[in-house]
Amino acid sequence: MQTIEKKKIMVVEGGGVTTPKGFKAGGLHCGIKRKRLDLGFISSVVPATAAGVYTTNLFQAAPLMVTQESIDKEHKIQALLVNSGNANSCTGEQGLQDAYDMQRLFAEKMGVPNHYVAVTSTGVIGVPLPMDKMKAGIEKSLEKENEGVIRFEQAILTTDTGVKNVCVQLEIDGEVVTIGGAAKGSGMIHPNMATMLGFITTDAQIDHTTLTEVLKEVTNQTFNMITVDGDTSTNDMVLVMANGEAKNKPITNNHPQWSLFVEAFQMVSESLAKQIARDGEGATKLIEVQVEGAIDDEAARGISKSIISSNLVKTAIYGTDPNWGRIVCAIGYSGEKLNPTHVTVKLGPITVVEKGLPFAFDEEEAKTYLQQENIHIFVDLHQGEGKATAWGCDLTYDYVKINASYRT
Amino acid sequence: MQTIEKKKIMVVEGGGVTTPKGFKAGGLHCGIKRKRLDLGFISSVVPATAAGVYTTNLFQAAPLMVTQESIDKEHKIQALLVNSGNANSCTGEQGLQDAYDMQRLFAEKMGVPNHYVAVTSTGVIGVPLPMDKMKAGIEKSLEKENEGVIRFEQAILTTDTGVKNVCVQLEIDGEVVTIGGAAKGSGMIHPNMATMLGFITTDAQIDHTTLTEVLKEVTNQTFNMITVDGDTSTNDMVLVMANGEAKNKPITNNHPQWSLFVEAFQMVSESLAKQIARDGEGATKLIEVQVEGAIDDEAARGISKSIISSNLVKTAIYGTDPNWGRIVCAIGYSGEKLNPTHVTVKLGPITVVEKGLPFAFDEEEAKTYLQQENIHIFVDLHQGEGKATAWGCDLTYDYVKINASYRT
Known part of the structure; x- marks a missing residue:
């Protein structure tokens, strides 16, 4: 035994x-x-x-x-x-x-x-x-x-x-x-x-x-x-x-x-x-982007980084705005292969995009979720087994403040 | 005739x-x-x-x-x-x-x-x-x-x-x-x-x-x-x-x-x-990045875009900070071929980097230059005939403000 x-x-x-x-x-x-x-x-x-x-x-x-x-x-x-x-x-x-x-x-x-x-x-x-x-x-x-x-x-x-x-x-x-x-x-x-x-x-x-x-x-x-x-x-x-x-x-x-x-x-x-x-400069939140179902891990890495690097996604999360359109956009210009009509996007537990189209969700619930300090964005591409996770932070007034006068 | x-x-x-x-x-x-x-x-x-x-x-x-x-x-x-x-x-x-x-x-x-x-x-x-x-x-x-x-x-x-x-x-x-x-x-x-x-x-x-x-x-x-x-x-x-x-x-x-x-x-x-x-959101300045001496035009485009896309360069210019280190950094991670020891960088008429090393300049003069509305960054790589120009704007508090609450 x-x-x-x-x-x-x-x-x-x-x-x-x-x-x-x-x-x-x-x-x-x-x-x-x-x-x-x-x-x-x-x-x-x-x-x-x-x-x-x-x-x-x-x-x-x-x-x-x-x-x-x-x-x-x-x-x-x-x-x-x-x-x-x-x-x-x-x-x-x-x-x-x-x-x-x-x-x-x-x-x-x-x-x-x-x-x-x-x-x-x-x-x-x-x-x-x-x-x-x-x-x-x-x-x-x-x-x-x-x-x-x-x-x-x-x-x-x-x-x-x-x-x-x-x-x-x-x-x-x-x-x-x-x-x-x-x-x-x-x-x-x-x-x-x-x-x-x-x-x-x-x-x-x-x-x-x-x-x-x-x-x-x-x-x-x-x-x-x-x-x-x-x-x-x-x-x-x-x-x-x-x-x-x-x-x-x-x-x-x-x-x-x-x-x-x-x-x-x-x-x-x-x-x-x-x-x-x-602890990114001026950050108020940790953002975790988890991508699954990509054609391979490399593609999943590319897509998760494309999302986490988007100034627009970062500012939306700072502003607790469930702006899934910016996430979809960052997926679309990542340069990785995927079928837009298969994409699911979730903000924490809340599905916001299904099959590439907006999925009805409670705006207030989503705003409440985005008020947390740890934000989880989940993307399923339904294309394969590739997965990756990327981390970043929100883009805030303080980021601009710190970096407009770092050296001097 | x-x-x-x-x-x-x-x-x-x-x-x-x-x-x-x-x-x-x-x-x-x-x-x-x-x-x-x-x-x-x-x-x-x-x-x-x-x-x-x-x-x-x-x-x-x-x-x-x-x-x-x-x-x-x-x-x-x-x-x-x-x-x-x-x-x-x-x-x-x-x-x-x-x-x-x-x-x-x-x-x-x-x-x-x-x-x-x-x-x-x-x-x-x-x-x-x-x-x-x-x-x-x-x-x-x-x-x-x-x-x-x-x-x-x-x-x-x-x-x-x-x-x-x-x-x-x-x-x-x-x-x-x-x-x-x-x-x-x-x-x-x-x-x-x-x-x-x-x-x-x-x-x-x-x-x-x-x-x-x-x-x-x-x-x-x-x-x-x-x-x-x-x-x-x-x-x-x-x-x-x-x-x-x-x-x-x-x-x-x-x-x-x-x-x-x-x-x-x-x-x-x-x-x-x-x-x-x-007219980028929240922008106060137009930034023009002119790259010359790259191995080809394609490389020049890559380098000029790398600079113009850097949040750090953009915030520095908003803060009228002649932070040439951030420009050099963006050149270095552009992914394009170049020899770091040949690089010249100018802010308007002011040389700030020569042969990849800091070039003594008048800090006040540079700050005054950066207070203008049209900022010109010039990079000569001294490697070939490739050239390109890219345009962008500074990254400001108003960018964050506008984009933290665009949709709602």
Whole structure:
């Protein structure tokens, strides 16, 4: 008789990047920003297997080049260092040198090889990093490693209104494996200029190739579903460190608990992605667009992104206006194959379009639904098995306010 | 001895779709909108050669199907009828029947075959056309044909703040040829849902194939440069009527004045496109993005559209913030091939980026420049001969206001 094994992934309330065994993190104020924390780090007791996904923007910031090159060497890092307030982007040769210096200074402080330190920056672009401040900050950084992970979570923020973290635990080979995460917001509706940064730590034992595979697959369904195709900043990056301290047998895609691990990893990424979307600049609502019945997943992704990227859909939801016509329109110009006469659209539980035509609904009920903070748009194309979910936020007066005067 | 022929295209101040010989137009209130004019028509004394470009949105509105089918029959129309306030889109079989009825009723009134009447609608989608009001309106429509072209220009508007018209004259074969135009705004920043309608009349003699060729080529460089790829409404359309009343020799691409005619046609289209962009919902500024030095025209179009579509660029310009980083970012994620280290960016006369790096400029001077109503962004990629220009507007509080409560 087989025992039915229950899937077990536990959310650790209040957990984050230092909940997995063997990780420390800290944050401090080095003076790039006026008052708020602006320099943060995560370190591991041992070198950790590393994987990253990087912006596809042709203007790639200097720290990303340095980090990518460093990880490519040995596929391991032992620490990562982030500054906020200055993106070290469009800074030319000097910027590259500064990124290397930033890396070297922290590596020396840590007593590890330079290429064991990943570096990243977020903030204003085109302004050289103030290296004197960075140097002084790095000098005293490690003193801060016992003052709470929240200081790291705060130090990486720019226009975000709050910290973003998540932590889950699961059992693998009888060992407790923990995955923690922190992120800073894309901070805007199309996250093109503000940087999205995600940092995931785990004490799982897993090799570089497998870790990269998981990261890419999961990123496509989470972090990339809050961005419009190619609509990426010069500094976007998601980094994972896996230090193996849980002592499980190495996870591969043949491991019996492989899919459980992937699911847990997905939960962490999805949670961070949704926290980022919800905290879009000026946002008052999180919008989730779920598309089913597309000819394939790729088409479903295209359609869900087309809807979530529509300024008109976003403003309608801000105004609690059940304007299904704008949703239908965004489906129609998505460029994906579909039959308009098969389309169903729901706002939460309320069907508003059936077979491509308006479906009678109670306007007041729909307006009441749209007053909630979490809005769910469901689209069924009745064409195939393809599905995808995308997340975004509403477009508000505050978005305009924040972005009409961000730099000055 | 050859005489150097001077190119001569004259702008006719105050001219419009009835300035070319043999055209009449009118507008009235039939009751779809509360007070404003909502039914307009243009007619020609003789059947006119017709050409159209139609939305690529998969949800195509009923009147577009009827119009396209009708023009395809004989490539001629003698009149067009437009109502505003109701788009007759997502209205199923009933909508199609209503569009045919609208066409038939006006054709009977005019005494022409049904397929000599083009019909189009703009406004709210998913609501059946109030055919009783339409019928009564059509009944008395022709009485209004001597009350001024402005009534037609007004009758086609929705959220536009003003009428859009243009007229030019040139000499062909010693005859004065006139081209006039009217348009209604896309009314929004990405013109996806609000409809863009353009109507061009000319008394030039020109065959259908040539007219279609000119329209398509010019539309690609004008009307399509104020839209994001595929970002089209269910009702977008540009229609041209050429009634031959100028009695020139038929224009073909072998005609000695072919390029002069194309240039005049381009002037008309570009003027209407810019008027639409400038009147984007809530807009305070017209933004022109001129890209040169791309590997080809296609790449230049992609890059200029990427910039003009960026919410961040649009809000920065609204806030008179010379935030060149957002422009550089939009270039970088355009998906087009380019070398970041070759890029020059200018705001009006002020160079802000050179060789992909920030170029020292006077912040106050740039802010002063951005306070103007017409903003010019110039990008040189130094990669080839490709060039394109795109137009748009800034993103303002009023955009959010208008679109958060358009339908209700």
